[in-house]
Amino acid sequence: MLSCREVVQDADQLLAGELTWQRRMSLQMHVLMCHHCRRYIKQLRLLIRGIPFMHAKASDDEVDQVMAHICSGDNSEH
Numbered sequence: 001m002l003s004c005r006e007v008v009q010d011a012d013q014l015l016a017g018e019l020t021w022q023r024r025m026s027l028q029m030h031v032l033m034c035h036h037c038r039r040y041i042k043q044l045r046l047l048i049r050g051i052p053f054m055h056a057k058a059s060d061d062e063v064d065q066v067m068a069h070i071c072s073g074d075n076s077e078h
């Protein structure tokens, strides 16, 4: 089972289709079970669609900000 941090770090590559199918399977397993990452992936997908040039890999700072944002949300389902 991947950690949420790993999912967030790989999310942009997942949406760009740059991951191996094994890695995609691992991410999808996590996303199926994790409400927070599901929401993150959905939002990232919308963001990438809206802003096509934002395909660069997220920096560590950006990942931390996103994780802080996710974790400060509703934790009732975890």
Ligand SMILES: [Zn+2]
Residues within 6 Å of the ligand: 003, 004, 007, 030, 034, 035, 036, 037, 038
């Ligand atoms: Zn997660």
